[in-house]
Amino acid sequence: xxxxxxxSPANTTSMPPRRCKAEQVLIDYVLQxxxxxxxxxDQILALINIRSYSKGxxxxxxxxxxxxxxxxxxxxxxxYYLTHEGDEKTTHFFxxxxxxxxxxxxxxxPVKYYLVCNEDCIVVEGRPEDEQFFMQAMPRMETxxxxxxxxxxxxxxxxxxxxxxxxxxxxxxxLLNTRPDLLDRVPQYQLASYLGVTPESLSRxxxxxxxx
Numbered sequence: 001x002x003x004x005x006x007x008s009p010a011n012t013t014s015m016p017p018r019r020c021k022a023e024q025v026l027i028d029y030v031l032q033x034x035x036x037x038x039x040x041x042d043q044i045l046a047l048i049n050i051r052s053y054s055k056g057x058x059x060x061x062x063x064x065x066x067x068x069x070x071x072x073x074x075x076x077x078x079x080y081y082l083t084h085e086g087d088e089k090t091t092h093f094f095x096x097x098x099x100x101x102x103x104x105x106x107x108x109x110p111v112k113y114y115l116v117c118n119e120d121c122i123v124v125e126g127r128p129e130d131e132q133f134f135m136q137a138m139p140r141m142e143t144x145x146x147x148x149x150x151x152x153x154x155x156x157x158x159x160x161x162x163x164x165x166x167x168x169x170x171x172x173x174x175l176l177n178t179r180p181d182l183l184d185r186v187p188q189y190q191l192a193s194y195l196g197v198t199p200e201s202l203s204r205x206x207x208x209x210x211x212x
């Protein structure tokens with residue numbers, strides 16, 4: 001009988017093969033949406049394209065067509081917009097286990113933002129033709145992919161609604177509770193931009209919280 005892997009431990013007589021940390025990040029993400037057999041996992045890992053990029057690498061620039069999708073296995077990818085004054089407005093930090101959403105443009109329209117590696121990164125990289133080949137090779141992944149897209153869309157909507165309804169201090173506290181790693185991984189000016197405040201305001205928010 002083929003062993004089925006789920007996101008929770010199970011009593012089995014044989015252990016699944018050891019995989020590298022980066023591969024396990026992708027496996028754990030997919031297992032949120034459906035159980036997978038060992039052969040299916042092996043096939044996924046054989047079909048994906050894993051790339052490494054150095055810190056500072058620009059993956060996408062304003063005006064380019066986003067025809068490559070990414071999934072972060074290791075590192076941090078920052079999304080930001082440039083204002084007319086030349087200021088950077090950070091809108092997202094994609095870290096381990098996160099798909100870099102809104103990067104694949106199937107209507108060939110130029111994007112209005114930048115994607116840059118904030119750290120040395122290992123990512124899964126895919127183009128529309130890769131996805132077509134992948135779905136042909138593994139038809140069941142079409143359903144899993146759809147569930148994953150719906151999950152990410154709902155999460156993005158909830159995050160946006162929470163951001164709009166909260167104060168800067170509440171945004172910082174939420175970040176502290178949900179993604180505390182960013183506080184040590186991201187420069188303060190980028191973090192302030194992400195929270196919608198100036199670096200000086202962020203310093204005051206941090207001071208008030210520490211004094212409580």
